[in-house]
Amino acid sequence: MIEPTGLRARKKARTHDAIADAAISLFLAHGFDQVSINDIAAAAEVSKPTLFRYFATKEDLVLHRFADHNGEAARVVRDRPPGVAPVTALHRHFRDGLDRHEPVTGLNDHPVVVAFHRLVFTTPSLAGRLTQYLLEDEEALADALGPGIEARLQAAQVLAVQRVLARTNWQKIADGRSAHDVHPEAVADADQAFTQLR
Amino acid sequence: MIEPTGLRARKKARTHDAIADAAISLFLAHGFDQVSINDIAAAAEVSKPTLFRYFATKEDLVLHRFADHNGEAARVVRDRPPGVAPVTALHRHFRDGLDRHEPVTGLNDHPVVVAFHRLVFTTPSLAGRLTQYLLEDEEALADALGPGIEARLQAAQVLAVQRVLARTNWQKIADGRSAHDVHPEAVADADQAFTQLR
DNA sequence: GTTACCGGGTTAAAAAAGCAACCGGGTCAC
DNA sequence: GTGACCCGGTTGCTTTTTTAACCCGGTAAC
Incomplete structure (x- = not known):
């Protein structure tokens, strides 16, 4: 199972992690309902549609683990x-x-x-x-x-x-x-x- | 001269700097002719065409300053x-x-x-x-x-x-x-x- | 009771980036 | 000298991302 280590895959993984990390740290700091999708996207430096391309729902931002x-x-x-x-x-x-x-x-x-x-x-x-x-x-x-x-x-x-x-x-x-x-x-x-x- | 602070502009600027920094540090370490465009692109985690979209020639990687x-x-x-x-x-x-x-x-x-x-x-x-x-x-x-x-x-x-x-x-x-x-x-x-x- | 905003989620178009394959010149081996 | 490589640079196609606009349900204001 040698997954492609190209630039595309690497940056995708990084974006994924950046979004997840931003989301979880914001959620832990302020609570799930107090943090909006827009806040997370802004913190992860990503647009809202991009965020939803990585995570289907707001809940998945937490539960992907x-x-x-x-x-x-x-x-x-x-x-x-x-x-x-x-x-x-x-x-x-x-x-x-x-x-x-x-x-x-x-x-x-x-x-x-x-x-x-x-x-x-x-x-x-x-x-x-x-x-x-x-x-x-x-x-x-x-x-x-x-x-x-x-x-x-x-x-x-x-x-x-x-x-x-x-x-x-x-x-x-x-x-x-x-x-x-x-x-x-x-x-x-x-x-x-x-x-x-x- | 209020330049756009959108995500696009911000990431573009970061990519530009990443390429330039990688190039100059490699050039200083090993000399201009000893470092290939491929080396720089790899170090900056960018593809070769992308590099040339930011800098027209190898020389410009140094001289843009x-x-x-x-x-x-x-x-x-x-x-x-x-x-x-x-x-x-x-x-x-x-x-x-x-x-x-x-x-x-x-x-x-x-x-x-x-x-x-x-x-x-x-x-x-x-x-x-x-x-x-x-x-x-x-x-x-x-x-x-x-x-x-x-x-x-x-x-x-x-x-x-x-x-x-x-x-x-x-x-x-x-x-x-x-x-x-x-x-x-x-x-x-x-x-x-x-x-x-x- | 509408009007207006906010939050989650979607869409379409356009910009940007990646990839692979190529060109043309140089160089080295044989 | 020719065949194989490397390097600077280009091209066409695909994938990813941004942008701005929108939908929909809720809710607060007036």
């Missing part, structure tokens, strides 16, 4: 080593995420990450759009698990589990505890939840 | 206060340049300015193109001075004087002396030369 994880669950299942059950692979992957303190797991106490999550969870339109992403993820995972209603159900349950685990972790950290401190509980919760899934 | 002074002599004459002779106005303007240690006067000991001048004077194609610029300047000055052969002659003499004065100043500084040290001689030389012009 989650979108990066789009289809991740499905990929984990598809790429699992032979002889490993799908749920086991997902379990391991989630635990790896906890160990690496990945933001998606909620187990990250970096101030900007915490602030970012609070922004998402406390802004209705963002939380709403985020669930849309989760639904797409769910569908992809279902396809990876196979045909039939059982696959669909399992996919829904897995993503529900991950969502609850992540929110629980984030809540503990938002209450002031450190990621390191929370880690054991997070692992225990995950182990229990995933074991129950089988 | 002189080009900024294009028509300056003519402007000084046109804008002189009433009752002041053209040569007097030019004389004063040159002396102001000396006092402000403007690079065009040669009386500037900043290392990159000195290196820049050496680059120009020791590279034949650059020195050649520079005289082209001087000729245009001369014509403009002649027009500002009025019609007829006398105006043309005087214009030629004024620019010749300025050129010699600047080169003399630069030579002294290239020999290791400081601009502050050379300043009195430079003023004396200028006063003598301009007085003789009348």
Whole structure:
């Protein structure tokens, strides 16, 4: 997967990042609804149509970071080593995420990450759009698990589990505890939840 | 002269500066002939045709700084206060340049300015193109001075004087002396030369 | 109750930039 | 001497970006 490193691609990536960075820092500073698209475009030194060529909606300016994880669950299942059950692979992957303190797991106490999550969870339109992403993820995972209603159900349950685990972790950290401190509980919760899934 | 502050103009100016800065720093580091247009375009993160849309020739990458002074002599004459002779106005303007240690006067000991001048004077194609610029300047000055052969002659003499004065100043500084040290001689030389012009 | 503004989002046309391929002159190898 | 390269510079086509204008829903003023 050697992507083109031409001038065009490089500048596109830079513009994308410039817009996203400007948007998120403005949102964190003043709140989602207090910042207009025009403000962001001006801060990123880009015109409004250009901004919308990179991000379909205002919400996506925030959520593209989650979108990066789009289809991740499905990929984990598809790429699992032979002889490993799908749920086991997902379990391991989630635990790896906890160990690496990945933001998606909620187990990250970096101030900007915490602030970012609070922004998402406390802004209705963002939380709403985020669930849309989760639904797409769910569908992809279902396809990876196979045909039939059982696959669909399992996919829904897995993503529900991950969502609850992540929110629980984030809540503990938002209450002031450190990621390191929370880690054991997070692992225990995950182990229990995933074991129950089988 | 309120120039547009739109995005287009701003980015154009930035691209222009990026190309010029990349070019000059590469030229100073490795010499004019040792650096190719492709090197400069790559360093400025710009394509070759784009580079040539901003600068007509390789030489102009260096000389656009002189080009900024294009028509300056003519402007000084046109804008002189009433009752002041053209040569007097030019004389004063040159002396102001000396006092402000403007690079065009040669009386500037900043290392990159000195290196820049050496680059120009020791590279034949650059020195050649520079005289082209001087000729245009001369014509403009002649027009500002009025019609007829006398105006043309005087214009030629004024620019010749300025050129010699600047080169003399630069030579002294290239020999290791400081601009502050050379300043009195430079003023004396200028006063003598301009007085003789009348 | 319209009038007028503001915010998210779209459109069409024109400018700018990128890319690839080329030209013409020089130079070096063989 | 001819074939292969490099360099300065150009050309035509495509992609990207800007600009200004607009649509639509909400909301505040009068």
